[in-house]
Amino acid sequence: MARLMLLDTASLYFRAFFGVPDSLRAPDGTPVNAVRGLLDFIARLATDYQPTHLVCAWDNDWRPDWRVELIPTYKAHRVEAEHDGAPDAEEVPDALAVQVPVIQQVLAALGIAVVGVDGYEADDVIGTLATDAGMAVEVVTGDRDLFQLVDDDAQVRVLYTARGVGKHERVSGAVVRDKYGVTAAQYADFATLRGDPSDGLPGVRGVGDKTAANLLATYADLAGVRAAAADPGSALTPAQRTRIAEAADYLDVAPKVVAVARDLPLGGVDSARPGLDADHPLPADEATLRELSERWGLAGSVDRVLVALGTRP
Structure with missing residues (x-):
């Protein structure tokens, strides 16, 4: 059975950063707790749910101007205090900021699809990919806003990680009704x-x-x-x-x-969906993946992801 797993990537790497000890460091001393934590989350979720397709949704714009123009207070408390006239930047600890490029590089080398759209949040990418996916969908997030995507008839569920990935709640329509009294x-x-x-x-x-x-x-x-x-x-x-x-x-x-957008132009993301199929073999770049694993001390986490995704015995 085809299954699409959509990851709210920033939600997961923030959770990893704050939940995984910062004593996890690369050989040069750079913190890698968010990188390793995210990879271990992916391995665990893939093992438990066996997705046939996997996408990491990305915040190309975590606070889109068009949303702020409508409601100026939207996510205002998360903006860095000083930005010298530059576009609003999200307040991110320095020890996490240095890890985000590493996360991007490792996901690319693995061949896990990373999808973002300028002017939109990861939630909007998820909404678009989850709508009319033609297969069962699990949305992994700590954001309750995505409960609006739950659709039992279309087999769209949310894996809600507010209490941790290991203690996530699988949210169906019945769960939404029981918890909030609405559909x-x-x-x-x-x-x-x-x-x-x-x-x-x-x-x-x-x-x-x-x-x-x-x-x-x-x-x-x-x-x-x-x-x-x-x-x-x-x-x-x-x-x-x-x-x-x-x-x-x-x-x-x-x-x-x-409202989460459901009709974004996703460019190269075709109707077949990127992910774990014959047209997108993993890892995409084994040499680069090996180099990144050694440089950042990620070998164990990378291997767990590849085993979970069925590309290593």
């Missing part, structure tokens, strides 16, 4: 209403998880909630009407910010 198709509207401080989304004042779920259970979607707020005969309380009205400017733009 996966309603999740983006739910997130819009309640807001998300981690992404700088203010939400509607006074609307938390329970109220957002109740509103969507009654009125189906955000458009229905807003129509009810404007209807004197609806069952909304005066306070709810007032708060929804006060949030009108935010509600006009937030759905576009929260």
